[in-house]
Amino acid sequence: MSRIGRRPIELEAGVTVQLKENTLEVKGQGGVLTVPIHPNVTIELSDKEIVVKRINDEKLSRSVHGLTRTLIANAIAGVCKGFEKQLEIVGVGYRAAVEDGSLNLKLGYSHEIKVEPKEGITFEVKKNLITIKGSDKQLVGQTAAEIRELRKPEPYKGKGIKYVGEHIIRKVGKAVKGSGA
Numbered sequence: 001m002s003r004i005g006r007r008p009i010e011l012e013a014g015v016t017v018q019l020k021e022n023t024l025e026v027k028g029q030g031g032v033l034t035v036p037i038h039p040n041v042t043i044e045l046s047d048k049e050i051v052v053k054r055i056n057d058e059k060l061s062r063s064v065h066g067l068t069r070t071l072i073a074n075a076i077a078g079v080c081k082g083f084e085k086q087l088e089i090v091g092v093g094y095r096a097a098v099e100d101g102s103l104n105l106k107l108g109y110s111h112e113i114k115v116e117p118k119e120g121i122t123f124e125v126k127k128n129l130i131t132i133k134g135s136d137k138q139l140v141g142q143t144a145a146e147i148r149e150l151r152k153p154e155p156y157k158g159k160g161i162k163y164v165g166e167h168i169i170r171k172v173g174k175a176v177k178g179s180g181a
Helices: 059-080 137-150
Strands: 016-020 023-028 031-036 041-045 049-054 083-090 095-099 102-106 113-115 121-126 129-134 160-163
Touching (some): 041 059, 059 137, 083 137, 113 137
Antiparallel strands (some): 083 129
16 A cells, blocks of 8 residues: 555644545635545545545556645645745846746846746745745746746856756866967
8 A cells, every 4th residue: 555645634723625526625824725636546534634545456546546645735735834946046147026926037138038927826036046935836846947947057157047956967168178389
């Protein structure tokens, strides 16, 4: 049996969970998130915990067992605390600013890039750090990946947008040969 799937999910204070046909609706101070429930798993709700069980031992059921449990746990964590990703801008003249909730980036192109936040996403900028916050873990990660894609870090000088803590593998530039004399 899945080690992750069989662990019960503790409900945080202030979180309400409602099971509808094939979705689980999680409400909390961070908003409302819905988690799709696969037909091969069942959900048992109690006052303080949620247990995910699979209906049989087929490969598909085993696959979605741990996945469903993790998606529900992430939804509960998201409406309680929220998630955030940080990006770092490296490069002379590269800048970021937040105006009216949208992110304005100057990344060495001839034009400024404006990134509109998706519903439930907020941006913060401090010096060269961009913080993306939201209650949906997948949406926060996807938004961070899309912003990073605008100017990936290049391997020679390391300029571009990278995740905080990401190590960029650097390449050596051209070697200067002797003068031949």
